[in-house]
Amino acid sequence: MSIALLTLIIPIAFPYYVSRRDTWIVLRTFSKAYGLAGLRVGYGLACHAEIVELLDRVRTPFNINRMVQAAAQAALLDVAHVARSVTHVSQQRAWLRDQLHALGWFVAPSQANFLFVNIEQYSAALAERLLHFGVIVKPWLEAGYTQWLRISVGSEAANQQCIAELRQCAQ
Known part of the structure; x- marks a missing residue:
């Protein structure tokens, strides 16, 4: 996921989760509410780098392209x-x-x-x-x-x- 995309997501969701004391992972898709089901795009946030490393082991390399990233960014910005x-x-x-x-x-x-x-x-x-x-x-x-x-x-x-x-x- 691009840094630009993460800078849109983190201010919204991260403060809530980072205040939690337990172990957590949040996985979100853009399929439903954002209307991007065909693009198969989503994101994840986790409390520990080790969790991210485990997920990186099972995801495919180059799993989304720049066009999909652009669509996800546009979807995040279209709050209405x-x-x-x-x-x-x-x-x-x-x-x-x-x-x-x-x-x-x-x-x-x-x-x-x-x-x-x-x-x-x-x-x-x-x-x-x-x-x-x-x-x-x-x-x-x-x-x-x-x-x-x-x-x-x-x-x-x-x-x-x-x-x-x-x-x-x-x-």
């Missing part, structure tokens, strides 16, 4: 966009949660850009039916969670389509 994005996700997540509850399903508490939903049937089969209507959800197939879907918060129109197709396909 991030605020709009967070507001959108919060509002749409609440709407989706309410609609899923109305279908009689349990929705796990979430502060993320997705919901984890117990649909009370095999999730892979429902995900496959939804795919035929252009709705992509992730079935959770790990032991004990085969009836759960991960549903990402999208645009208002995409969320409405998701709920409409869920009503049809879940019957």
Whole structure:
């Protein structure tokens, strides 16, 4: 990560973490709120250089280029966009949660850009039916969670389509 990018991040986050007495590492992505999922960029802060050295051992060399760094810097500076994005996700997540509850399903508490939903049937089969209507959800197939879907918060129109197709396909 460039020094210029770190000088934007550190004044915002670092004072809070440096005051903590425990061991910590913070990893952040630019995928969701910043809208840079395709660029696969993020950053990390840690309390000890040894932790950073361990992470450096497993990351790929030259993992982001200058264009990606420039995009990340621009995203950090666009505070209004991030605020709009967070507001959108919060509002749409609440709407989706309410609609899923109305279908009689349990929705796990979430502060993320997705919901984890117990649909009370095999999730892979429902995900496959939804795919035929252009709705992509992730079935959770790990032991004990085969009836759960991960549903990402999208645009208002995409969320409405998701709920409409869920009503049809879940019957």
